[in-house]
Ligand SMILES: Nc1ncnc2c1ncn2[C@@H]1O[C@H](COP(=O)(O)OP(=O)(O)OP(=O)(O)O)[C@@H](O)[C@H]1O
């Protein structure tokens with residue numbers, strides 16, 4: 001079953017004198033349970049594409065359907081609600097509310113969804129266990145390492161029970177051990193919970209973990225390949 | 235959780251929040267204390283106006299207040315006094331003779347107003363007898379005793395048991411004079427009053443001017459409860475349609491006006507303080523938002539809607555303002571309570587205040603009702619100050635905010 005279906009997507013930026021076609025005619029479908037990476041040189045449109053898929057930005061043309069709901073023409077206020085209940089996000093940084101503990105950060109999003117307290121308490125513990133941070137349950141982000149913060153962010157993204165998780169360069173600020181660790185956790189969640197992940201990276205070791213590799217260049221998909229688990233194809 | 239987030243956000247920049255809280259606290263402290271101080275001053279002035287000078291209600295011949303001529307007398311004054319005395323809520327009633335005269339000592343002379351009183355009844359209505367500094371209040375059986383104010387003793391350079399001659403017009407229009415002896419010296423907070431008013435016995439002055447013993451010029455009424463003023467004044471008027479009945483507010487409009495304008499002036503004072511503070515609060519909140527652009531972008535990206543973001547900033551601003559406001563209010567309240575008993579000595583300015591009838595020691599009055607009003611005003615200020623920063627926050631576009639360089 002397709003979770004995301006994109007048709008002839010176009011995104012132009014024209015705030016400067018130059019018009020930039022950041023996304024220039026992309027067709028793409030993501031199936032449920034995929035573990036997909038988007039790669040490409042700097043400026044190729046990775047962030048733009050992820051933002052469009054996540055409903056953070058509006059396309060200039062084309063269609064984006066998420067579970068048969070079109071989001072390219074949705075109003076801003078509807079989009080916020082749609083994001084809350086359908087999409088999980090992990091950003092490169094600034095994922096967490098600094099004044100809340102790991103657990104509170106996870107519960108916060110469930111509270112926004114209006115989930116009952118008992119469910120929030122239970123799920124936050126489960127998720128922190130899943131990302132291996134149960135002993136840091138009451139730590140604030142400032143007391144956690146960059147890698148630990150990103151693991152909490154992944155737990156937070158899962159907490160809202162989204163249809164898929166978008167992660168724009170989630171490992172960009174991490175050392176290689178933390179990168180490895182985060183990827184292992186994401187892969188395990190993909191495997192065990194059938195959670196769909198779509199992420200971007202510049203890191204070849206991250207690319208190697210992905211099941212599907214989409215390469216962007218100048219806003220166009222240059223290649224789209226499936227790779228055997230744990231191997232890399234050129 | 236949004237309350238808790240808002241509260242904790244305040245303490246992210248402890249120094250900046252503490253500074254603006256202190257500014258609010260000081261502003262509110264000043265407002266609350268000034269109000270209490272002013273209230274204390276005005277309350278005392280009213281107290282003096284009623285207990286020493288005007289009483290609650292006065293009754294005169296209709297012509298008397300237009301032209302205070304001794305011929306404008308009330309006849310059958312004893313009947314009037316006992317009639318008012320039977321009204322419920324009336325604490326005490328007394329009759330007076332009022333005559334203008336020239337008082338002369340061996341040295342010099344001064345214009346005075348003679349008040350002929352029945353000392354026993356007068357004591358129940360006015361508290362001049364408690365202001366006697368030397369001598370007695372027309373006690374004992376001596377002939378022609380007089381009680382004068384301390385200002386007048388200086389002016390006439392007289393003292394206890396000194397002779398004073400009062401020269402005045404009798405009822406038949408002829409000039410007459412009487413020899414009186416100073417038996418008491420009083421001192422109130424109103425020096426102008428002390429210089430003007432002298433007290434003699436009702437019978438003595440009636441005899442001197444040839445007024446029949448059933449007549450007088452003024453009846454003064456003290457009530458048990460300030461709140462019944464309008465009610466009882468109405469009853470007295472009804473009882474005595476031919477006479478002129480006035481409340482202290484009509485007799486001393488300058489005092490009543492101070493009371494009425496006090497609240498308005500204090501609202502203006504606090505309003506000015508709060509308007510000044512509002513800019514500080516807005517500035518603080520704009521800085522707080524600017525620092526958190528990425529975080530706010532993230533929150534909106536993951537699904538915190540504009541209403542909630544707005545509410546969070548609003549709560550943050552209101553909590554910040556209100557905390558400062560509460561600190562200032564409590565400080566103001568406790569300092570007021572402290573000085574309520576001790577009083578604040580204004581003797582440096584005493585002369586000027588004394589001439590206006592104000593006490594030189596002010597007892598600020600703690601008033602929770604006023605403090606609650608101030609709290610409400612701080613709350614409204616917090617909400618107003620929040621509007622612009624909160625509006626700025628929800629204008630952020632999540633995708634842009636997340637990549638903004640701040
Ligand atoms: N807000 C914007 N306004 C104008 N141009 C933009 C904006 N955001 C992105 N672009 C342009 O769109 C193109 C694609 O940018 P994008 O950020 O998607 O690239 P990217 O693949 O994520 O690059 P990187 O690997 O450096 O993160 C670039 O040419 C960029 O300059």
Ligand SMILES: [Mg+2]
Nearest residue numbers: 046047048168
């Ligand atoms: Mg990018």
